Amino acid sequence: MSIIYVCRHCKSTVGKLEQSAADETRLGLSDLNAEERQEMVELQQNGDLRIQTICDDCEEALDQNPQYHELDSFIQ
Numbered sequence: 001m002s003i004i005y006v007c008r009h010c011k012s013t014v015g016k017l018e019q020s021a022a023d024e025t026r027l028g029l030s031d032l033n034a035e036e037r038q039e040m041v042e043l044q045q046n047g048d049l050r051i052q053t054i055c056d057d058c059e060e061a062l063d064q065n066p067q068y069h070e071l072d073s074f075i076q
């Protein structure tokens with residue numbers, strides 16, 4: 001299976017991992033509550049896991065323009 005990290009803002013692929021099985025602790029998913037997991041982690045039809053994250057570009061943009069956080073729900 002593949003684990004694909006996708007930026008939730010610009011939808012670009014941030015990273016991709018090939019694993020025989022998902023290790024939730026290593027992926028940092030064990031710290032999330034059920035609601036966060038449902039929001040962030042999406043199981044694809046082909047068995048891949050898609051994890052929503054934020055890329056460096058968007059993180060930088062948000063740092064400089066914190067008001068974008070409030071617009072987030074409108075963009076999606």
Ligand SMILES: [Zn+2]
Nearest residue numbers: 007010055058
């Ligand atoms: Zn981005």
